[in-house]
Amino acid sequence: IEFLLCPSKFLNMSVGFIGAGQLAHALVKGFTAAGVIAAHRITTSSPDTDLPTVTGLRKMGVNFTTSNKETTHKSDVLFLAVKPHIIPFVLDEIGPDIEDRHLIVSCAAGVTISSIEKKLLQYRATPKVIRCMTNTPVVVREGATVYATGTHAEVEDGQLLEQLMASVGFCTEVEEDLIDAVTGLSGSGPAYAFTALDALADGGVKMGLPRRLAVRLGAQALLGAAKMLLDSEQHPGQLKDNVCSPGGATIHALHFLESGGFRSLLINAVEASCIRTRELQFLADQEKISPAAIKKTTLDKVMQQPGVSDTSVGTKSRVNLFNNISGVKKP
Amino acid sequence: VCVCMSVGFIGAGQLAHALVKGFAASGVIATHKITASSPQTNLPAATALRRMGVNLTTSNKEAVSRSDVLFLGVKPHIIPFVLDEIGPDIEERHLIVSCAAGVTISSIEKKLLQYHPAPKVIRCMSNTPVMVLEGATVYAVGTHTELEDTKLLEQLMTSVGYCTEVEEDLIDAVTGLSGSGPAYAFTAIDALADGGVKMGLPRRLAVRLGAQALLGAARMLLDSEQHPGQLKDNVASPGGATIHALHVMESGGFRSLLINAVEASCIRTRELQHLADQEKISPSAIKKTTLKKVLQQPGVTGAGVGVRTGISLFSSPSSKQKGN
Numbered sequence: 001i002e003f004l005l006c007p008s009k010f011l012n013m014s015v016g017f018i019g020a021g022q023l024a025h026a027l028v029k030g031f032t033a034a035g036v037i038a039a040h041r042i043t044t045s046s047p048d049t050d051l052p053t054v055t056g057l058r059k060m061g062v063n064f065t066t067s068n069k070e071t072t073h074k075s076d077v078l079f080l081a082v083k084p085h086i087i088p089f090v091l092d093e094i095g096p097d098i099e100d101r102h103l104i105v106s107c108a109a110g111v112t113i114s115s116i117e118k119k120l121l122q123y124r125a126t127p128k129v130i131r132c133m134t135n136t137p138v139v140v141r142e143g144a145t146v147y148a149t150g151t152h153a154e155v156e157d158g159q160l161l162e163q164l165m166a167s168v169g170f171c172t173e174v175e176e177d178l179i180d181a182v183t184g185l186s187g188s189g190p191a192y193a194f195t196a197l198d199a200l201a202d203g204g205v206k207m208g209l210p211r212r213l214a215v216r217l218g219a220q221a222l223l224g225a226a227k228m229l230l231d232s233e234q235h236p237g238q239l240k241d242n243v244c245s246p247g248g249a250t251i252h253a254l255h256f257l258e259s260g261g262f263r264s265l266l267i268n269a270v271e272a273s274c275i276r277t278r279e280l281q282f283l284a285d286q287e288k289i290s291p292a293a294i295k296k297t298t299l300d301k302v303m304q305q306p307g308v309s310d311t312s313v314g315t316k317s318r319v320n321l322f323n324n325i326s327g328v329k330k331p
Numbered sequence: 332v333c334v335c336m337s338v339g340f341i342g343a344g345q346l347a348h349a350l351v352k353g354f355a356a357s358g359v360i361a362t363h364k365i366t367a368s369s370p371q372t373n374l375p376a377a378t379a380l381r382r383m384g385v386n387l388t389t390s391n392k393e394a395v396s397r398s399d400v401l402f403l404g405v406k407p408h409i410i411p412f413v414l415d416e417i418g419p420d421i422e423e424r425h426l427i428v429s430c431a432a433g434v435t436i437s438s439i440e441k442k443l444l445q446y447h448p449a450p451k452v453i454r455c456m457s458n459t460p461v462m463v464l465e466g467a468t469v470y471a472v473g474t475h476t477e478l479e480d481t482k483l484l485e486q487l488m489t490s491v492g493y494c495t496e497v498e499e500d501l502i503d504a505v506t507g508l509s510g511s512g513p514a515y516a517f518t519a520i521d522a523l524a525d526g527g528v529k530m531g532l533p534r535r536l537a538v539r540l541g542a543q544a545l546l547g548a549a550r551m552l553l554d555s556e557q558h559p560g561q562l563k564d565n566v567a568s569p570g571g572a573t574i575h576a577l578h579v580m581e582s583g584g585f586r587s588l589l590i591n592a593v594e595a596s597c598i599r600t601r602e603l604q605h606l607a608d609q610e611k612i613s614p615s616a617i618k619k620t621t622l623k624k625v626l627q628q629p630g631v632t633g634a635g636v637g638v639r640t641g642i643s644l645f646s647s648p649s650s651k652q653k654g655n
Contacts, residue, residue, distance in 0.1 A: 140551050199585070203508060249599040256591040256595045260588040264583070
């Protein structure tokens with residue numbers, strides 16, 4: 001079945017989310033606010049029904065289920081919105097239910113297209129996979145998203161994903177090898193901004209402003225500056241120069257930033273996040289991950305799902321994630 | 332809603348350009364109802380203003396007579412000369428809005444009271460993102476300002492971003508935070524892009540993603556009731572990439588640098604205000620070219636320029652004229 005790219009705003013298809021956490025919540029909130037898809041055409045599944053995000057999703061009119069298989073059946077575009085170490089279990093569970101129409105979109109940091117395709121090829125000859133890296137501001141439709149297409153994904157599949165993600169912010173296609181760097185920059189970026197905003201507000205409060213006003217002004221200043229840069233052809237350094245009048249207040253402030261190595265800290269941050277992403281990817285590719293790295297509660301619940309076979313958990317030995325499922329079951 | 336009156340700008344530089352660009356984009360006032368004056372009409376900002384349909388003139392007096400709301404968009408040390416020049420032409424209807432950092436309402440009122448019994452003055456601190464309708468503006472009202480005046484200014488400034496009234500004693504701190512804030516952001520985005528490029532991204536994409544990430548985060552905070560720390564927590568999953576990055580930032584005292592910056596900008600603003608209030612400013616602090624052109628304007632009397640003694644800015648105009 002060919003996907004129809006609808007000329008009007010609404011997409012004529014169903015979207016599913018395996019996982020009902022922060023990412024699913026943020027994307028659904030953005031999509032529904034953008035009007036790119038109706039809430040009743042969205043299904044989300046999670047073993048954990050107590051999450052606050054589950055309540056939020058339900059309130060938006062999304063279909064909620066504890067069955068990943070049900071989500072798969074009800075969707076054309078299927079987002080994998082679970083933690084990276086859960087991905088292989090999910091793929092094993094839903095693999096048999098994937099059909100020709102399905103477009104699998106993985107949002108898991110550090111999980112490669114080839115690892116996903118390798119898993120799905122056990123069940124399907126030409127699984128359509130796209131790897132995606134987005135960020136939480138999709139919730140206010142100001143996200144930053146990049147994606148890379150897999151071996152069997154067609155042009156229309158990329159266009160479809162781009163139509164969805166462009167409704168909630170900036171979206172562009174990249175080569176897969178750039179995605180870790182994007183994680184370090186715009187994936188983690190909002191956390192750098194929240195930290196900066198907290199500190200700027202502290203500065204304002206130190207100099208006499210009430211907290212609420214300080215937070216407001218700091219956020220507005222960052223937002224306005226970022227918008228200026230996005231709307232301008234000019235270099236950020238040029239825009240910075242334009243704000244610094246000779247002998248004025250701003251250039252005095254900038255000197256303090258430079259003296260403390262402000263720029264270097266941000267380069268370090270992007271690098272650290274990117275390196276950690278590659279580390280996690282490497283651990284996963286090695287097909288070994290220590291039990292400590294897998295949050296037991298989540299894994300226990302995954303194990304309880306019908307159709308999921310498991311390996312033992314809680315022993316000191318390592319768990320194979322990407323090999324064939326062993327026959328050992330935890331009592 | 333269109334503002335049904337005329338707006339003037341004394342000074343046709345960055346500030347006038349940014350505000351006019353924003354006002355025009357928001358549609359709050361038609362550009363043909365805006366007049367801007369400057370001794371130098373060939374500056375890039377002035378040219379841009381003309382292209383937007385603004386009436387440009389070299390005469391400050393003409394800007395005054397054509398306006399109801401008059402923005403003073405000149406450097407702080409030029410303000411007293413401008414006030415002396417236009418003082419005699421101020422009428423009942425005029426609302427004077429000073430955007431000059433560190434220049435107090437009382438210093439402006441003191442000057443204008445020589446010419447008018449109840450000059451209406453508002454002091455304003457805005458920032459350059461007004462040009463993309465995302466400015467941050469605060470204002471404090473003067474002694475003779477009425478409710479309609481403040482409503483009018485708020486209507487204008489709200490069309491180009493966030494705007495709120497404050498007590499005047501907070502304005503220096505606002506200068507340090509949102510006045511200078513965009514410069515901190517441009518520096519941060521430049522550095523973030525460097526980080527992205529170091530890890531393999533093409534420059535254009537890195538700049539785009541960095542700016543978009545900051546913009547999205549700021550928007551999230553503005554739209555949320557949650558604490559920035561809570562929003563930060565939500566992005567930092569256990570053992571993940573983000574918390575690793577945050578650790579290196581904290582190790583380097585990232586937060587402290589930003590507090591320092593806000594403080595430094597605020598302190599410098601107060602310093603400049605103090606120098607002005609002392610009614611002395613060294614000749615080197617006054618850009619000579621600008622002052623020469625100001626002194627050439629008809630009706631402006633000047634004190635000697637280029638001598639080593641201090642120059643009184645806020646005293647009555649002296650009768651000494653620099654020879655031409």
